[in-house]
Amino acid sequence: MTLATIEAEQGLRAALALDPAGVVATIRESGMKGRGGAGFPTGLKWQLAAEAVAPDGVRYVVCNADEGEPGTFKDRVLLAELPDLVFEGMTIGGYAIGSHEGICYLRGEYVYLLADLEACLERRRAAGLLGPDVAGSGFAFDITIHLGSGAYVCGEETALIESLEGRRGEPRNRPPFPVVSGFRGAPTVVNNVETFAWAAAILARGADWFAHIGTDRSTGPKLLSVSGDVQRPGVYEFPLGVSIAEVIEAAGGHDAKAAIVGGAAGTCVPARDFGRAISYEDVSTGGAVIVVGPWRDLLEVAENLQWFFANESCGQCTPCRVGNVKLLEGIRALRRGELTVQQLEDMVSLGQTMRIASKCGLGQAAPNVLLSIIENYRSEVLGHIPVGAR
Amino acid sequence: MITLPAEVEAANAGLIEAIDDLVAEYGDDRSALIPILQALRQQRRQISDVAMQVVADRLGIPPVDVQGVVTFYHFLDTTPTGTHVIHLCRTISCAMAGMGAIAARLEHELGISFGETTPDGLFTLSWANCIGMCDAPPALLLNRQALARVTPDQVSELVLGLRAEVSGMIGA
Ligand SMILES: Cc1cc2nc3c(=O)[nH]c(=O)nc-3n(C[C@H](O)[C@H](O)[C@H](O)COP(=O)(O)O)c2cc1C
Numbered sequence: 001m002t003l004a005t006i007e008a009e010q011g012l013r014a015a016l017a018l019d020p021a022g023v024v025a026t027i028r029e030s031g032m033k034g035r036g037g038a039g040f041p042t043g044l045k046w047q048l049a050a051e052a053v054a055p056d057g058v059r060y061v062v063c064n065a066d067e068g069e070p071g072t073f074k075d076r077v078l079l080a081e082l083p084d085l086v087f088e089g090m091t092i093g094g095y096a097i098g099s100h101e102g103i104c105y106l107r108g109e110y111v112y113l114l115a116d117l118e119a120c121l122e123r124r125r126a127a128g129l130l131g132p133d134v135a136g137s138g139f140a141f142d143i144t145i146h147l148g149s150g151a152y153v154c155g156e157e158t159a160l161i162e163s164l165e166g167r168r169g170e171p172r173n174r175p176p177f178p179v180v181s182g183f184r185g186a187p188t189v190v191n192n193v194e195t196f197a198w199a200a201a202i203l204a205r206g207a208d209w210f211a212h213i214g215t216d217r218s219t220g221p222k223l224l225s226v227s228g229d230v231q232r233p234g235v236y237e238f239p240l241g242v243s244i245a246e247v248i249e250a251a252g253g254h255d256a257k258a259a260i261v262g263g264a265a266g267t268c269v270p271a272r273d274f275g276r277a278i279s280y281e282d283v284s285t286g287g288a289v290i291v292v293g294p295w296r297d298l299l300e301v302a303e304n305l306q307w308f309f310a311n312e313s314c315g316q317c318t319p320c321r322v323g324n325v326k327l328l329e330g331i332r333a334l335r336r337g338e339l340t341v342q343q344l345e346d347m348v349s350l351g352q353t354m355r356i357a358s359k360c361g362l363g364q365a366a367p368n369v370l371l372s373i374i375e376n377y378r379s380e381v382l383g384h385i386p387v388g389a390r
Numbered sequence: 391m392i393t394l395p396a397e398v399e400a401a402n403a404g405l406i407e408a409i410d411d412l413v414a415e416y417g418d419d420r421s422a423l424i425p426i427l428q429a430l431r432q433q434r435r436q437i438s439d440v441a442m443q444v445v446a447d448r449l450g451i452p453p454v455d456v457q458g459v460v461t462f463y464h465f466l467d468t469t470p471t472g473t474h475v476i477h478l479c480r481t482i483s484c485a486m487a488g489m490g491a492i493a494a495r496l497e498h499e500l501g502i503s504f505g506e507t508t509p510d511g512l513f514t515l516s517w518a519n520c521i522g523m524c525d526a527p528p529a530l531l532l533n534r535q536a537l538a539r540v541t542p543d544q545v546s547e548l549v550l551g552l553r554a555e556v557s558g559m560i561g562a
């Protein structure tokens with residue numbers, strides 16, 4: 001893994017030798033887009049937060065360690081194995097946007113990492129890498145860890161901020177975006193764990209190094225969490241633009257029927273499309289690749305994931321709250337052989353409505369896997385419908 | 391400060407003291423609400439109605455806001471849990487890797503269904519959505535520690551071991 005070869009504090013020292021605008025420019029030149037899934041350019045996000053009006057000069061850097069997307073575990077591995085690099089990236093982000101306070105929102109499911117992470121922060125304070133005078137630069141920055149309590153939607157950045165403020169994790173309307181008005185109304189940068197680690201690497205190795213890996217519009221290496229029907233599940237690093245076939249082969253997934261790329265919120269890619277690329281311009285993902293073996297019933301996969309969304313919907317808006325339950329009931333009826341073609345078409349249009357009418361990414365993405373299965377495996381799906389109901 | 395009926399206050403003296411200690415530790419800002427509730431849940435295995443009222447009072451927010459938060463998050467809950475809490479991951483990668491057999495063995499060994507606590511108060515059995523252990527499925531959280539690549543026989547041993555621990559303590 002490239003990230004394991006980055007020399008400690010090289011990125012931080014390089015950053016502190018620049019002015020904050022220079023750090024933002026470096027990240028912009030690297031072309032890095034967020035590693036959490038949505039793919040917003042990180043340098044631009046930092047620039048917007050740096051330029052946003054902060055009435056009392058307070059800005060926040062938040063590390064999104066909520067990692068709730070089914071099939072994703074690369075952030076867990078990063079936090080367990082390279083926590084210094086993640087915190088170094090947060091410190092660099094703080095310097096770049098003029099923030100003195102970082103918060104790491106750690107999902108409740110990872111509470112067993114907390115003690116080691118706290119110890120890491122303590123070591124960094126003792127080494128002068130956090131605190132009132134970071135590495136002798138006069139820049140003050142510290143990091144606290146906030147533990148989540150089990151809610152997938154809290155990975156959505158505005159829900160995460162609500163949760164940090166002691167509320168139910170219900171997504172806010174955007175705009176305003178967190179870079180303008182985030183935690184306690186202050187400009188707030190929310191980035192994924194992996195994004196911060198690569199930010200430190202970019203400062204250490206240079207924007208050019210990063211920009212020359214991957215494709216024009218999807219620069220840099222990416223960590224992928226590969227699971228499911230493979231011999232060697234785990235975290236793999238590939239340059240963005242890698243084909244799905246290559247990833248599956250590396251993990252030992254033979255004769256795979258499909259891959260769920262992007263997790264529950266992603267899409268079901270059939271084997272005939274394994275030549276497609278993992279990149280922001282083709283099949284985009286926060287890193288989850290769930291491989292489905294040839295013997296599996298894809299509707300079983302769809303049912304499992306729809307249950308997940310029905311259970312995790314925050315309930316704020318109707319298309320998501322009701323839609324997920326309806327889709328789940330529909331999948332179950334289909335599997336029992338009790339659905340008509342007309343009802344299947346109704347499910348498709350309900351899914352399309354959810355994509356448009358839901359308030360946040362959860363509801364918008366919740367029908368994705370089902371719709372892609374219906375589209376790509378039409379005859380298999382129709383096979384579940386009794387002849388008389390076709 | 392709220393005035394609770396004297397008998398309620400007396401019956402909950404320990405709880406109230408614990409809350410005041412937590413408020414002293416985490417502060418009385420609204421941001422402290424979830425850390426306080428997490429600690430309460432951890433210490434007392436339950437967040438009771440009285441607890442919610444007292445916390446609301448100390449943070450200066452409506453009790454219904456506290457209840458709203460408690461009911462929102464999977465790891466906060468008003469119902470008491472057993473001494474040992476098992477969260478079995480039921481999401482896709484674990485489901486594909488034999489979660490069903492683990493679930494069946496857990497229910498068999500504990501004699502309860504998911505969502506229930508054993509009558510002796512020793513175990514609570516719950517589902518979890520993806521716990522991020524997809525590289526080592528099936529996985530579960532035992533008292534919030536991750537156990538990976540669990541087999542049905544390991545489940546039996548685990549339950550046996552934890553039961554023996556308790557009867558050993560009673561015997562001694
Ligand atoms: C339902 C939902 C869950 C999300 N969960 C996560 C998550 O666990 N981790 C994460 O980094 N981003 C998650 N996101 C994306 C965040 O809203 C946000 O875009 C991201 O943290 C920005 O970081 P990045 O630009 O570095 O990727 C989620 C989004 C939605 C809609």
Ligand code: SF4
Pocket residue numbers: 153170171312313314315316317318320321358359360361362363364
């Ligand atoms: S889309 Fe779903 S999760 Fe998002 S705000 Fe609406 S109900 Fe909540």
